[in-house]
Amino acid sequence: KLVPTYYNKFVNAGLKVSVFDIDKTDPALVPLSHEMDFVRKADAILMTATTIANNTFSNLVLNTKEGCDIFLTGPSSIMHPDMFAYKNIKAILGSVFNDHDQRVLDSIENGGCTKDFIKFGRKVAFVKN
Numbered sequence: 001k002l003v004p005t006y007y008n009k010f011v012n013a014g015l016k017v018s019v020f021d022i023d024k025t026d027p028a029l030v031p032l033s034h035e036m037d038f039v040r041k042a043d044a045i046l047m048t049a050t051t052i053a054n055n056t057f058s059n060l061v062l063n064t065k066e067g068c069d070i071f072l073t074g075p076s077s078i079m080h081p082d083m084f085a086y087k088n089i090k091a092i093l094g095s096v097f098n099d100h101d102q103r104v105l106d107s108i109e110n111g112g113c114t115k116d117f118i119k120f121g122r123k124v125a126f127v128k129n
Contacts, residue, residue: 006046006073022054039063049074049094064088075114075121084128091128097121 010017018030018038030038039045040063047070051057064070069090072083077094097104097120107117 022056036063040065042068044069044071046071046073048072049077052076052078058086061086061088075118079124079126081126083126089128092126094124094126095121096124 007017007019019028020030020032020035020038022032039060042064045060045064045068047057047060049072051060053076061070064087066088068088070086070088071091071093072078072089073093075095077083077092079092079094079096083089083092095118097117101120103120104117107120
């Protein structure tokens, strides 16, 4: 069932929210066949950093209208100022970890996923000036 934290917060604040996911099906999701229509009209987009890994990031960003605020989110977000060179990127909401934190490295080496090592980092926001 679709229950992301941001989704609930936005809906509870009275915002109209449309959700797309390339790897999941759920009645609450908008069909991917309509994705670009929504992207082209959106005033703001919360985009997971997974879009970088699954090669949908560039196409999504390029299809946003001028002035659409894009918020890139997730622990794998690239926390670097060069990300703001992409069209409409307003903020990057990610995680940072201490250099060479063996607990993180061990977790990943042992097949752990984000929920296993996120507790060793801290959430940060990198906002465009």
